[in-house]
Amino acid sequence: MSLPTSLTAPAAPGRMGQAVEPALLQDYLGDLEAWVRGRRTELDDLDSAALAAKRGADVAADMALSLALWKAVSDRYQLVFATWDGGRVLEAERAKIATLVWGRLDGATTLPGDLVVSLPEACRLSDALAGQLRTRLALVPGADASAARVKQLRAQVERLRDQVGLEPAAQRDVAVDELAGLMARLEEIADKASRGADVGGLLGPIEIDATRFERDLIVGNARRRDARDQVQKARELRADLEAREAALTHLADTCVRTVDPAPHYAVPDVDMLGAIPNTPEAIGPYLDRLDRVGQAMSMAQEKYAAAVAERTDLLELLDAYVAKATALGLADRPDLRDSEQRARDVLAREPAPMAVCRQLVVTYQTWLTQLGDAAARSRETA
Incomplete structure (x- = not known):
């Protein structure tokens, strides 16, 4: 059994509140995306290695924390990428990205032990835990x-x-x-x-x-x-929620523009919470309200992201069917060609009617099955 090579998270540019240069952000986002994908694959491989070695129970706690950290980083990457908007960012958006990177993650994801970390710290802790898992499972x-x-x-x-x-x-x-x-x-x-x-x-x-x-x-x-005192915590959490609000609004607009039906979740308005209080009696309930707003944002983000991802998944599924048809020498058949073109035309609409898109992809699959079976029978007869 060989274990996967461990990854190292990219260094985050800038600092809290600093509008980082676009070129640095672009490089960081590319490296962070690769790290998020690679770390999930690495954790899956480590989990498989632990089960194969009958040591799943030995590493269960570290594996659970590693997966929770990965989920927190992955969720925050989605918001940073949405705010990045393909590089169409001015100084204000780049400052929001810095807040998303260097702000607290506890507003977005509850980590075991109420751990309070920023995105770079979560990445470094994930690196350390992955290294520990590899060491404990190493041959x-x-x-x-x-x-x-x-x-x-x-x-x-x-x-x-x-x-x-x-x-x-x-x-x-x-x-x-x-x-x-x-x-x-x-x-x-x-x-x-x-x-x-x-x-x-x-x-x-x-x-x-x-x-x-x-x-x-x-x-x-x-x-x-x-x-630190609770007032400072409230300031950081509120700043994080404001940045998430802007990113989530962009994600929701993208979803409504590209898919139909789109989820209908209100993006909480952080300004409605009012000014941050500075008295011991008021700061606790205010933090609770901030937490509830964060939970509402997480739910809305999950639904909007899933809706946008379904359209991409259908396109990838159609591509896979077309590749199979090409391998079978059937891709140029009129019925398949017309079915593929119709599916692509409807998937390209904005917004794309998802119920129709699903059916059109299934129709292409059905045609492929029908023609493939017919071709197989023809070969048997010959």
Whole structure:
């Protein structure tokens, strides 16, 4: 059994409230899309490896957290991509994207343990957890695999170095000491490996320690931010909801323009919540209202995204049927050709009548089955 190669999340550009340059955003969105797709595939492969090794129960908690983090990042990517709108963004939209990237994810997705992280932190935590899962499921590696693992550890140590720099002064000395210990162990292992020694038994423990340390640093940083006063939390969550409101409005407009019938969910107006209160008695209920607005937005996003995706899925299904017809030498048959053209014409409408689109794709499938069976009988007769 071989385990998948782990991915590393792209570095997010800019900072909270900063209107990032379009070229940097375009590169980041492309890399983030690839990371989201690749991480889901990696988690599926790791889950399959765990089940095959009868170790599903051993990694169930880490797998559940990994999937929750992936879902949170994937949902936030959808909103960022909708706001990006193919690059048609001015400074205001780019500032909203920065808020979506660097703002809190807890308004969009409830993470286990009430974890409060930004999009980049969720990606880094996902990287750390995936690395831990790979380590726990890894088989005995060969020399090449050991070299690759040493290389990955060096990259992880660099991430740890950056994260340690974010620690408060009172805790930084302890973190620096632990980082120094890991670095010394890694250099000793790398030196042994360079002399041809078998370091497989040494790599597992240091990988586990490094992953635990990285996870602790990320979670600790998140918990410190969560310890801020509730008024600051309300400001961040409201800013996030305002950015999501704009992105969701764009997504809803796209859905209504492209499919019929489209879902009809009202996009909550964050301004209707009023000003953020600053008294202990009022801030708690206000945070509850913000949470309910976030839940309503998540439901609306899911419905609108699913409706838009169905049209794309039907086009891909039709393409698959056409490819099959081509392979069978039937694609140029008049009935199939007319059926395909009709389906494509209706799917291209704005809005596209989805009930008719589904039926037209099914009609093409039916024609393909009918003509394929007839061709098979003709060959048997001949």
